[in-house]
Amino acid sequence: MTPETSLTPKPLLYVSGVTVHFDGFRALNALSLFLEEGEMRAIIGPNGAGKTTMMDVITGKTRPGSGDVFFRGDTDLTKLDEAAIAQLGIGRKFQKPTVFESHTVYDNLVLAIAGPRSPWRVLSTRLSPRQRERIEEILVTIKMMQHRDRLAGDLSHGQKQWLEIGMLLAQEPALLLVDEPVAGMTDAETEETAILLREINKTRSVVVVEHDMTFVRALGVKVTVLHEGSVLAEGPLDTVSADDRVIEVYLGR
Ligand code: ADP
Ligand code: MG
Numbered sequence: 001m002t003p004e005t006s007l008t009p010k011p012l013l014y015v016s017g018v019t020v021h022f023d024g025f026r027a028l029n030a031l032s033l034f035l036e037e038g039e040m041r042a043i044i045g046p047n048g049a050g051k052t053t054m055m056d057v058i059t060g061k062t063r064p065g066s067g068d069v070f071f072r073g074d075t076d077l078t079k080l081d082e083a084a085i086a087q088l089g090i091g092r093k094f095q096k097p098t099v100f101e102s103h104t105v106y107d108n109l110v111l112a113i114a115g116p117r118s119p120w121r122v123l124s125t126r127l128s129p130r131q132r133e134r135i136e137e138i139l140v141t142i143k144m145m146q147h148r149d150r151l152a153g154d155l156s157h158g159q160k161q162w163l164e165i166g167m168l169l170a171q172e173p174a175l176l177l178v179d180e181p182v183a184g185m186t187d188a189e190t191e192e193t194a195i196l197l198r199e200i201n202k203t204r205s206v207v208v209v210e211h212d213m214t215f216v217r218a219l220g221v222k223v224t225v226l227h228e229g230s231v232l233a234e235g236p237l238d239t240v241s242a243d244d245r246v247i248e249v250y251l252g253r
Contacts, residue, residue: 010037010072010073011034011035011036011037011070012035012036012037012038012039012071012072012174012175012205013033013034013035013058013069013070013071013175013205013207014033014034014035014069014070015031015032015033015034015054015057015058015067015069016032016067016068016069016070017030017031017032017066017067017068018030018031018032018054018057018064018066018067018068018069019031019064019065019066019067019229020050020053020057020062020064020065020229021065026228026229027050027053027229028050028053028054028057028064028067028229028230029050029228029229029230030067030229030230031050031054031067031226031229031230031231032231033054033224033231035175035205035207036205037205038201038205039205039206039221039222040197040198040201040205040206040207040208040219040221041206041207041208041221041222041223041224042208042209042210042216042219042221042222042223042224042237043207043208043209043210043223043224043226044209044210044211044213044216044223044224044225044226044240044250045225045226045227045232045249045250046227046249046250049226049227049228049229050226050228050229051179051209051226052179052209053229054226055092055177055179055207055209057069057077057078058077058085058090058177058207059082059085059086059090059092059177060077060078060080060081060082060084060085061082063078064078071085071088071090071175072088075088077090086171088174089172089173089174089175090173090174090175090177091168091169091171091173091175091176091177092168092176092177092178092179093161093164093165093168093176093177093178093179093181094179095179095180095183097157097160097161097163097164098164099152099155099160099163099164099167100152101151101152101153102151102152102153103151103152104148104149104150104151104152105139105144105147105148105149105150105152105155105163106135106139106148106149108152108163108166108167109135109138109139109163109166109167109170110127110135111167112166112167112168112170112171113127113131113134113135113170113171114127114131134170135170138166138169138170139166141166141169141196141199141200142162142163142165142166142169142196143162143192143196144159144162144163144166147159156189157184157185157189158185158186158189158192158193161181161182161185161189161193162192162193162196165178165181165196165200169200173204174204174205175204175205175206175207176200176204176205176206176207177206177207177208178197178206178207178208178209179209180209180210180211181193181197181208181210182210182212182215183211183212187214190212190214190215191218193215194215194218194219195218197219198219198220201221213237213241213251216237217237222234222235222236223235223236223237223240225240225243225246225250227245227249227250232245232246232249233245233246
């Protein structure tokens with residue numbers, strides 16, 4: 001290994017100078033960000049800072065006007081569509097849970113592991129022993145083993161969010177993007193979600209957008225503060241929360 005490569009490990013994700021315009025308004029403004037392999041990063045910032053737009057660009061939902069997003073070195077995500085990006089191992093959790101309410105927790109995971117086919121065909125399909133084992137593992141990870149036979153529609157808001165995270169895990173993503181997972185959760189659910197994401201981060205990289213500072217503190221990871229479509233500050237939560245500019249635009253209000 002050359003000294004150069006030992007000093008600069010290839011990032012898992014490199015958002016490079018990304019700008020997104022909406023009707024002349026810059027939602028992202030030359031945004032650059034590195035995520036290392038195996039890292040979990042928390043993204044904070046005021047409403048309208050561009051956090052969700054950043055996730056839209058990474059997942060191919062929005063095409064940037066300029067800039068690139070490199071995954072695992074040289075794959076430029078801005079040249080790929082949403083399906084191809086998901087196929088590369090990037091999973092996304094939207095803010096609202098989107099579980100199949102009239103199916104059980106277990107069957108939701110069956111549907112997720114079997115892939116995008118029509119529900120009635122998938123449920124009658126025999127899963128492989130490995131797939132069954134994987135569903136059991138996910139039920140343990142999301143702590144829903146005792147709820148496996150309940151209808152997803154009967155779960156609490158927090159439980160639905162965990163089930164949806166479990167459904168994402170069934171697709172074995174290398175990178176998980178999670179947008180405001182604890183909005184609307186109880187304090188206890190919020191605490192459980194921090195534990196869950198830390199567990200997931202043992203084997204996967206995670207980018208999590210969240211406003212809840214107790215939650216962000218519990219994650220204990222590097223924080224990026226977005227403001228007006230650019231990085232305002234980056235570092236440990238204690239450092240960025242002491243930054244005058246961060247207090248001015250975000251924490252102080
Ligand atoms: P955040 O998630 O940080 O609250 P967003 O990324 O959702 O911010 O939005 C950034 C800015 O871009 C906001 O001013 C928002 O109104 C604007 N915006 C987001 N999506 C669109 C869109 N599809 N069309 C027009 N403006 C948009
Ligand atoms: Mg948002």
